[in-house]
Amino acid sequence: MTESKRSFGVSYLLLLASVFIWALNYIVRQILLQEFSPFFLSALSLTVVSCIFIAGSFMTKSLVSVTRKELLLLLLSAVVGLIANQIFLYQGLQRTSATNASLLFTLSPLMTAGLAALFLKETITWRMIAGCLIAMAGLYQALNMTEFKLQLGDWLILGATFTFSCNLIFVRMLSRRLTPFQVTAYSFAVSCLLYDPFIVFFSKMQWHHSFSIWALAIISILVAQGLTNVMWNKGMAAVGAAQAAIVLNLQPMMTILLDFLLLGHIVTNKQIVGVLFVFVGVLLGTMHKRKHMTRPEPPANRKIQA
DSSP, X not given: OHHHHHHHHHHHHHHHHHHHHHHHHHHHHHHHTTTXXXXXXXXXXXXXXXXXXXXXXXHHTOOOOOOHHHHHHHHHIIIIIIIIHXXXXXXXXXXXXXXXXXXXXXXXXXXXXXHHHHHSOOOOOHHHHHHHHXXXXXXXXXXXXXXXXXXXXXXXXXXXXXXXXXXXXXXXXXXXXXXXXXXXXXXXXXXXHHHHHHHHHHSOOOOOSOHHHHHHHHHHHHIIIXXXXXXXXXXXXXXXXXXXXXXXXXXXXXXXXXXXXXXXXOOOHHHHHHHHHHHHHHHHHHOOOOXXXXXXXXXXXXXXXX
């Protein structure tokens, strides 16, 4: 019993560490955007992750042929879920705060549920509707919106959130036959083949930065988009997807705290109240009614965090 409790404790620590790193990475990306262009950073991110997964595919002999339908879905995943997502994300982070970005990305589970209902014929419940309304009220408070108007940077982050949610649907459809590892490897490889030539020919390459900046960029990609996803899936396998989702919703709170400690941004009472509303709304909208559950449900594979 003691060993079981210790194992659950370690799993929750892995989940909390993952969320902390993701929250910190919003701020790290804003630092990197002072040195690199958004297009270059997005290409670098896609290329590094692609190389890792392709190398892993060759080492594990995981490469398989794909059907025409799967190829189309992989193209959509690459163009919409990866290339467009990275462009929206880095362009948005240039124009808004890390806190706002983290808050808006919290809407991803609700967007994914809506897209799943539209394209996968999944049921929309009253919990989803109520959760969405509560989360929107929280965003209105936290983002200090006037007349329901968002700033350009917030709209771009909202675009990144939407494309990320679209990609989760593509991945779910592709995972009917392919493994999540194969889907990730193929989609990132396709995104590089499409996007990298554009960057090489039409964007100014930036190689003159210091070693510390390059190290920060590579560590940001490897740790926040690689290691933490392994940690997350390991922790979620032990505690279940529903409990992991609760931990994930702590990300905006951690981002606000880090934004204050590292960048000195003032935290207002409206932001705190808004974050709490978003937390409750997303939690309500994504929780499923469970009866007589005696053990955690099987884990759902999580797509690489944007």
